Amino acid sequence: MNSSDRPAPSSCQKYSFAGVMLIATLAMAPLTAWAEGDAAHGRALYDDHCADCHMASRLGGTGPALIPQTLRRMYGPKLDTVIRDGRTATQMPGFGEVLSDGDITDIAAYLSQPLAETPAWGMEEILETRAFRDDYTPAANPVFDADPMNVTLAVEIADSHVSVLDGDSFARLARFETPFAVHGGPKFSPDGRLVYVVSRDGWVQKYDLWGLTEMGRIRAGLNARNIAISKDGKWLAVANYLPMTLTILDAATLRPERVIEVRGRDGTPSRVSAVYQAPPRDSFVLALKDIPEVWEISTSENPPHRGWVHDTRVEGPPEITRKFPIRKIAVEHILDDFFFDLDYEHLIGASRETEKARVLDLVIGQEVAEIDLPGMPHLGSGITWDWNGTRVMATPHLKEGMISVIDMTTWQTVKRIKTEGPGFFMRSHANSRYAWADVFFGPNRDVMHVIDKETLEIVKTLRPAPGKTVAHTEFTRDGRHALVSIWEDDGAVIVYDADSLEEVTRLPMKKPSGKYNVWNKITFAEGTSH
Structure with a gap:
């Protein structure tokens, strides 16, 4: 169906083309946090106040889907706040003057319920x-x-x-x-x-x-x-x-x-x-x-x-x-996180069932090696570079404060670099001597480590916004600048000189997460995730 074939929009749909699905932002919450609410009462309230935008099916209309699969990672204290107060810069209104705190808790309890059947x-x-x-x-x-x-x-x-x-x-x-x-x-x-x-x-x-x-x-x-x-x-x-x-x-x-x-x-x-x-x-x-x-x-x-x-x-x-x-x-185990070598001949997969990563040869379709990677590596954020005549891959870990560096010829661990906490993202550039790794989890989430790719040592630890989450580095096309996120609602993208490691400027933004440079991504540059 072309856009010209569509019927006239309803009152809840009279927004710009860019708002085909209006952004009614809800913060993510553990579903069990709302078990004390009355889900049946919440459903009646939902039908009266929410279904026009989120649909009776909860699958989303002008507002997003409100089902466990999309709410699973939301934080409980924010969910009732957004229902009560709404969200600025979106079409999500506040219901605090219409609904009681108990009503809001009941709606949240209903939203935590799985759908009766998987929709077609x-x-x-x-x-x-x-x-x-x-x-x-x-x-x-x-x-x-x-x-x-x-x-x-x-x-x-x-x-x-x-x-x-x-x-x-x-x-x-x-x-x-x-x-x-x-x-x-x-x-x-x-x-x-x-x-x-x-x-x-x-x-x-x-x-x-x-x-x-x-x-x-x-x-x-x-x-x-x-x-x-x-x-x-x-x-x-x-x-x-x-x-x-x-x-x-x-x-x-x-x-x-x-x-x-x-x-x-x-x-x-x-x-x-x-x-x-x-x-x-x-x-x-x-x-x-x-x-x-x-x-x-x-x-x-x-x-x-x-x-x-x-x-x-x-x-x-x-x-x-x-x-x-x-x-x-x-494969022997379920592999739900991947890394590829530059030729895409080998796939390295992490499994939650074991602390060993598997190397799959995609040409012959068989596992050919095992890598010792405890602490749940985040392979999707791994990077590679040339080191001492061989190519290595490096990956942060989601459960342990370390970065593993692996020889991609022997698949042996070259070094484990101790960090100030578990990390999520790692980035570098072919023209840079440094790799940047965040500490996304725990009390030191305001840390960004800078690692020398030759010595495999942390040469500087940055704290550009004490107490705030700092994460996800991206480089410019030429590798001269590194962009880092202050991952907060009143956050910013910080631009660093990638050689001197000095701050160049800050760009205020609303909880910036990932940054993606066109050239680095379309050329599948070695310092970025693929």
């Missing part, structure tokens, strides 16, 4: 959500004077926006609204002109970076993890928790092309933890949450045949000639 979300349902400017032509040239390859996006999660920054002057070129709770890094078209983001609610948004204009959005799932774009830029893959599917979209039009039901060889269904592009292999690689398999899906015009099958549980229009055959590789 196939080709028809996805297509019905599509709102796209089919008459829009992407800009032939940038509408700004900055280097388009040195543009950096800063995701601001406090009010669901993205700031578009000039990577040389650090001026803000634009700031656009996104769906609620963007998750996973934005993905750029191979030429860097277009960018795609996905929300936890499964909304995929397409934005023309050169024209600074949103082109459209579609809801590819009900609870999504991340997206990947194919090597040729023609296809988007959306990893879904709910339903347990992988949705493939036409990147040009955002029309759904395939909905692949994810089931293991024995028929066990699985959520998709993440999907990655493997450029040299012209494929998508899937991390699966519930089954000990790794899936590879070919995006090639002429895919290999040996070991690849055309799954019968695939929904899509018959006229589409691209079949996206699937290769299912059995």
Whole structure:
């Protein structure tokens, strides 16, 4: 359905095109925190006060989905506050003058209840959500004077926006609204002109970076993890928790092309933890949450045949000639976090079942090595560089204050660098002698470690905002500057000279999380996550 085919909007939908799904922000909370509430009473209140925007199904309309899968990580004290007071810079009103504290607790209790049944979300349902400017032509040239390859996006999660920054002057070129709770890094078209983001609610948004204009959005799932774009830029893959599917979209039009039901060889269904592009292999690689398999899906015009099958549980229009055959590789343990070598011949996977990471040879489809990585490594944030005549990978750990450095030839541990607490993100650049690693968890969350890539020693510990979370470094195209987030509602992006480690400037922002430089991402630079 084209946007021109749609009926007139209701009173709750009379907003700009960019607000197809208005951002009614709720803070995330442990579901058990509301067990004392009266869920039945909460449902009646929800139907009266919330369903117009969030729908009676709780699957979202002009407001986001309010189901356990999207509320699981919310903090309890914030949930009742947002219901009571609303949220500035969004369409979420406050209900404090209408509802009592007990009423608000009851609504929260209802929202913690799982849905009675998993709703259908196939080709028809996805297509019905599509709102796209089919008459829009992407800009032939940038509408700004900055280097388009040195543009950096800063995701601001406090009010669901993205700031578009000039990577040389650090001026803000634009700031656009996104769906609620963007998750996973934005993905750029191979030429860097277009960018795609996905929300936890499964909304995929397409934005023309050169024209600074949103082109459209579609809801590819009900609870999504991340997206990947194919090597040729023609296809988007959306990893879904709910339903347990992988949705493939036409990147040009955002029309759904395939909905692949994810089931293991024995028929066990699985959520998709993440999907990655493997450029040299012209494929998508899937991390699966519930089954000990790794899936590879070919995006090639002429895919290999040996070991690849055309799954019968695939929904899509018959006229589409691209079949996206699937290769299912059995592994010993469930691997839900991946790292790839630069050639994408080896996949390193972490498992919650063991403190050993596995090395999977994607060419032969077999596990070939084991790595000693205790403390739950965050492989998705790992980086590589050349060191003493070999290539090493380095990864932070989610449960222990250390960074592991691994020789990628022998798969042996070179060193464990002790840090001031568990970390989440690590970044570097080919032109920089340093790697930057945050301490995202615990009392030292205001720390950013700078590590010499030759000596493997911490050479400086930065505390740019004492008491506030400091995280996620990104470099400019040339590696001369490093951008760091103060991850707070009244936060900022701090720009550092990447050589002297001196602060250059601060850009005030609303809880900035990740930053993503166009050049670094489209070239799959060694210092950034892929």
